[in-house]
Amino acid sequence: MNLTSATPRWLGPSLRxxxxxxxxxxxxxxxxxxxVVVPQAMAYATIAGLPVSVGLxxxxxxxxxxxxLGGSHTLSVSTTSTIAVLTASALAGAGTASDDLLGAAFTLTALVGVCLLVMRLLRLGSLVEQISPATLTGVKAGVGLTVAVTQLPALLGLTVPDRDAGFFGKLADVVGALPTTQALTAIFSVLAVATLLVLRRVAPRVPAALFVVVASVLLVVLTDVEDRGLALIEPVPxxxxxxxxxxWDAIPGLLPAALAIAVMAFLETxxxxxxxxxxxxxTVDSDQELLAVGVAALGGGLTQCLPPAGGFSQSAVNLGAGARTQVAGLTTAALAVLVALFLAPVLSDxxxxxxxxxxxxxVVGLVSPAEYMRLFRIDRTEFWVALAxxxxxxxxxxLPAVGAGVVLTLFLVLRTVSRSAVRPLYAAPDGGWTPTPPESPPPSPPAGGDAAPAGVLLLHLDHSIFTGNARPTQDDVLAAALGHRPTPHALVLEGTAVLRATIPLLDALEALDADxxxxxxxxxxxxxxxxxxRQAAAxxxxxxxxxxxxxVPTVDAAVAxxxxxxxxxxxTP
Known part of the structure; x- marks a missing residue:
């Protein structure tokens, strides 16, 4: 299993x-x-409106x-609730006929892989990662609430219209059908949910999902609950x-959704x-993960799969059980093969x-009021992004939420980089100069050097100047000079934080010099x-x-x- 140095670096990075x-x-x-992952993935397939075998x-x-191909040593990959809901939205939005639903779903998965590989080719990994955490908080909360309401009919034994009515429409359908609740199904669901929650808290090492699945199958096999109205899944081939x-004809309609799902799959992973x-x-290499998840999705699209992504719960189980490399992932895949070959008839019960x-x-953990409160306390703008x-x-x-989140993130990034990059420069207590203002005015000139002499204004550039922040920076420097009384005879602009001599920087400095x-x-x-x-000398x-x-080389030299x-x-007379 140990890969040699002659093996390409992108192959088996966790196995070296x-x-x-x-x-x-x-x-x-x-x-x-x-x-954990096999029954969970089967359940997620039902979210997408697909047979449970697709999840398997x-x-x-x-x-x-x-x-x-993956660079993470302990990540467990299958699919996630977020991806399943986005897949359901994509298939509903594409208006695919029921006869072509499976084909469209698998085409969507392959398209997700193509999008990820194109992103890898363009080296967009670090760019995609700039999507705001507030956006992810909002999308995950939307996923959690939407998934929860879509599961209520199965949990309560209700028959509701099969339509793309959104969260509130589905909730209204459920509320309208509550008088027809099937008592046995509701009791069974309460017991199943309670068992999962209790085992998660009191015995986290016990595979709660497997325990509930096995217990449910035994209940069906040993009793007549099916005859009393407890519905079973479709037979698993x-x-x-x-x-x-x-x-091929479904690709144009599915491509926008595939791009949104690709972004979410990459971010989650x-x-x-x-x-x-x-x-x-x-360290986790963004571009390597784009390659790994992209190839996994492309291969999955050709073998009847949902779009894959790294899942937190199964990865936590993987890590907690002592996984060292992706040999654990190979073992999980082998287990799924055994289930598909030998246990499929049992799962039909x-x-x-x-x-x-x-x-x-x-999906309970996807809705986090505490995260909204944290955003509200620290950054109100991010809070409103999450809420929106x-x-x-x-x-x-x-899907529109993901698109809106990307747009809002770009807006926040542009707003940040378009801010002025200039601040006042102060004498440091231990000598030299600093853009950090003193906590209180010193009673006497600080040790190691005096404050700026009268008539000299000191300013600091926080970072490099680009098109977005050139004009605000130029305006703020000029406003500081004109607002200083008396008007300074010299303005010193300190540039230790500037990393590049850009055209906007040089144009702004030349215009400032003239003004x-x-x-x-x-x-x-x-x-x-x-x-x-050296760059600017051109x-x-x-x-x-x-x-x-x-x-000049230093602020002190400029002041002198x-x-x-x-x-x-x-x-001069």
Whole structure:
């Protein structure tokens, strides 16, 4: 299993340096994760309106491909409730006929893989990761509430219209059908949910999902609950999935949804992978994860699967059971193959209420009031983004919510980078200069150096200047000079934090120089990094400023030059 140095770096990154002593722990962890992920994935398939066998198949090829390509050592990949709901929305929005529903679903999965691979080709991993955490909070809350209401008919034995009515429409359908609640199904569901919650709290190492599934099947086999109205899932076909060629004519209608699902699948995968990375493991590479999840989705689309993504609950089980590498993932895939080949008839005795209970418990954690309160206390803007994303998800649908979240994130990023990059510069208590204001005005000049002399204004550039923040920065520098009384005879602009000499920076400085000259103020540039100065030297204006001695290595040198120039002017009759 240990890969040699001749193996391509993108193949089996988690398997390099493998030790035989890890094998037992990996196999045990893979089996532990499998008993969680297999029934959970089957339940998620019902969210998407697909047969439970699709969820089972999602635990085979995508898991295998991610294990061979993924960079995370302990991530467990199948599908998630978020992806299942987005898939359901995509299929409903595409208006696919029922006869083509499965083909459209598998085409969607393959398209998700193509989108992820294109993102990898363009190296967009770090860009996609800039999506605001508030957006994810809002989308996950929308998913949690939507999934919860879609499971109520199965949990209560209700018959409701099968339509894409959104959260509130589905809730209204459930409320209208409450008088027809099937008592046995409701009692069974309450017991199943309670068992899952109690086992999660008092015995976290017990595979609660497997326990409830086995108990439910035994109840059906040993009693007459089916005859009394407890509905069962559709029969699960035995055997491995067939190849599923894409529906080419469905691609244009599914492509926008595929892009949204690709973004969410990537974000969920990377977030979970980074959350449980151990110190001894290499950092999670965004582009490697794009490749791994993209190939897993593409392979899954050709073998009757849902779009794959890393799941938190199964990954936590995987890590907690001692997984060291993706050999655990290979074990999970092998377990799913055994289930598909030999246990499929047994799974046909599984009540639909059991799957509903598994889903309901799985999505409880997606709705986090505490996270909204945290956003409200720390950043009101992020709070309103989360609230808006949730509202859009519950009214217009989850795919529009993802799109709106991306747009809101871009707006916040643009707003941030468009802010002025200039701040006042203060004398530091231990000498030198700092953009951090003193907690209180010093009673006397600080040790190590005096404050700026009269007539000299000191300003600090926080970071590099680009198109978005060039104009606000230029305006703030000019406003600081014009608002200073008396008007300074010199303005020192300190640039230690500037990393690049951009065209917007040089244009803004040249325009400032002209504006300040008309006010009788000399612009001095201090402490710009050597690389920046070398780049900027190609500009005629900067080169002229250097010849005039207005580009100096330190703030102290700039202050000294300003004082000397003022003294020279005063001495001139």
């Amino acid at each position: 340096g493998y030790r035989r002593t890890w094998l037992r722990a990996d196999v045990v962890a893979g089996l532990a994760a499998g008993v 198949y999602t635990c085979i090829v995508p898991v295998l491909l991610y294990a061979l 035995a055997g491995l999935p067939d190849l599923s060629p894409p529906l 990377v977030l979970v992978a980074r959350a449980q990375r151990q110190r001894s493991e290499p 599984l009540p639909t209420a059991t799957l509903g209970a598994l889903v309901l418990v799985a 994303t949730t509202a859009i998800g519950l009214t217009a649908g989850l 300040l000259s008309r006010e009788g103020t000399t612009l001095l540039l201090a402490a710009f990094p050597p690389d920046v100065r 500009s005629r204006w900067w080169a002229g400023a250097e010849r005039d001695g207005r580009v 030059a300003a004082v000397a120039a003022a003294s020279a002017r005063e001495a």
